[in-house]
Amino acid sequence: MKIAVLGGTGHIGVGIALRFAILGHEVIVGSRSPEKAEAKAKEYLDILKERGIDGKITGMKNEDAAKEAEISILAIPHEHAYSTAEGLKDFLRGKIVVSPIVPMERRGKLLLYNPPQEGSAAERLETILTESRVVSAFQTVPANRFANLDAKFEWDVPVCSNDEDAKKTVMDLINQIEGLRAIDAGPLAVSRLVESITPLLINVMIRNDIKDIGVKFL
Amino acid sequence: MKIAVLGGTGHIGVGIALRFAILGHEVIVGSRSPEKAEAKAKEYLDILKERGIDGKITGMKNEDAAKEAEISILAIPHEHAYSTAEGLKDFLRGKIVVSPIVPMERRGKLLLYNPPQEGSAAERLETILTESRVVSAFQTVPANRFANLDAKFEWDVPVCSNDEDAKKTVMDLINQIEGLRAIDAGPLAVSRLVESITPLLINVMIRNDIKDIGVKFL
Numbered sequence: 001m002k003i004a005v006l007g008g009t010g011h012i013g014v015g016i017a018l019r020f021a022i023l024g025h026e027v028i029v030g031s032r033s034p035e036k037a038e039a040k041a042k043e044y045l046d047i048l049k050e051r052g053i054d055g056k057i058t059g060m061k062n063e064d065a066a067k068e069a070e071i072s073i074l075a076i077p078h079e080h081a082y083s084t085a086e087g088l089k090d091f092l093r094g095k096i097v098v099s100p101i102v103p104m105e106r107r108g109k110l111l112l113y114n115p116p117q118e119g120s121a122a123e124r125l126e127t128i129l130t131e132s133r134v135v136s137a138f139q140t141v142p143a144n145r146f147a148n149l150d151a152k153f154e155w156d157v158p159v160c161s162n163d164e165d166a167k168k169t170v171m172d173l174i175n176q177i178e179g180l181r182a183i184d185a186g187p188l189a190v191s192r193l194v195e196s197i198t199p200l201l202i203n204v205m206i207r208n209d210i211k212d213i214g215v216k217f218l
Numbered sequence: 219m220k221i222a223v224l225g226g227t228g229h230i231g232v233g234i235a236l237r238f239a240i241l242g243h244e245v246i247v248g249s250r251s252p253e254k255a256e257a258k259a260k261e262y263l264d265i266l267k268e269r270g271i272d273g274k275i276t277g278m279k280n281e282d283a284a285k286e287a288e289i290s291i292l293a294i295p296h297e298h299a300y301s302t303a304e305g306l307k308d309f310l311r312g313k314i315v316v317s318p319i320v321p322m323e324r325r326g327k328l329l330l331y332n333p334p335q336e337g338s339a340a341e342r343l344e345t346i347l348t349e350s351r352v353v354s355a356f357q358t359v360p361a362n363r364f365a366n367l368d369a370k371f372e373w374d375v376p377v378c379s380n381d382e383d384a385k386k387t388v389m390d391l392i393n394q395i396e397g398l399r400a401i402d403a404g405p406l407a408v409s410r411l412v413e414s415i416t417p418l419l420i421n422v423m424i425r426n427d428i429k430d431i432g433v434k435f436l
């Protein structure tokens with residue numbers, strides 16, 4: 001499939017871009033700057049080349065990436081996610097848009113969940129991208145370890161959507177990645193319960209001086 | 219230790235009562251009705267006897283159980299938790315009180331997290347039990363499988379408290395139970411992120427027709 005990782009130059013998107021490229025998908029790194037996107041695409045291709053893997057990764061500005069791809073992943077920090085989605089609305093029409101977005105607030109040393117009034121980042125996105133097929137996923141996958149191609153892991157990925165077909169497509173994609181298991185968590189209203197896990201994981205990591213933990217239901 | 223399982227006649231408390239008794243702790247089953255508490259204590263002792271285990275479990279009314287014990291676990295449904303705590307306030311003074319309570323609301327077929335304005339059930343309890351040492355734990359441990367002494371599991375139990383010593387005591391107790399690992403999740407403000415996991419687990423179980431799943435961070 002043609003998968004755009006919008007904001008794919010940041011740390012959230014690296015693992016997603018690399019791992020889908022390894023699986024043979026056509027990955028498009030999107031960024032506000034096409035030059036930055038192209039440079040990142042080259043960097044990711046080099047990482048694969050070092051391992052003798054021939055992937056297909058290109059870079060372009062977010063609008064073109066969204067237009068080109070069948071599925072777009074919004075690998076964008078929460079602060080810019082909604083405005084970016086607003087600007088890409090026309091290019092994402094009718095397409096699957098994956099939200100790994102987690103709205104958090106800092107209280108002293110703690111991170112807490114700070115959802116918008118719609119209930120969750122994913123639900124807010126659905127009010128913006130009214131003609132897209134919004135799917136919530138990847139929130140609890142720790143970015144750095146996921147981007148490390150030598151890392152071993154065994155994580156569950158809860159997936160929520162009000163569009164059953166779109167959810168199934170995203171779950172199938174996730175299940176292609178070794179070490180990930182997609183979990184059908186229901187409609188988008190459940191996304192708030194999934195997004196809440198991310199600040200919990202971060203608090204646990206800071207307090208216990210551990211890194212990059214994900215979650216497993218068992 | 220002397221551990222009271224208040225509301226210990228319901229399904230939340232069974233596993234906790236049995237497993238602490240097996241470890242040699244003195245367990246007091248509390249209930250509004252002392253007769254019911256005594257009957258349950260006898261039932262639990264019989265379960266242990268069948269396995270050749272000699273535990274120490276007694277039953278009494280909640281007030282007496284709270285007074286007698288060093289640690290009380292509020293194994294009470296959310297609807298009655300706060301009023302019960304209010305009534306037991308004097309008996310729980312200076313003592314460790316463990317909250318496994320999860321406030322949930324139903325929306326159609328879904329369960330969502332419905333915290334009080336304090337942010338979480340545990341934080342609300344702390345505003346009621348101002349002179350107790352409130353610790354949040356056990357929310358994500360599925361009651362039925364935990365009560366089944368033949369069940370094998372490998373679950374993490376996030377523990378939150380504003381009282382570091384009380385938190386450590388509860389974590390040590392949890393770590394005595396085979397298959398449980400206590401996780402220091404920080405102060406009580408983090409409890410909302412832990413309590414949120416319970417409705418997520420229930421939604422996942424209903425949707426995927428599976429039972430009794432807990433959580434592991436890895």
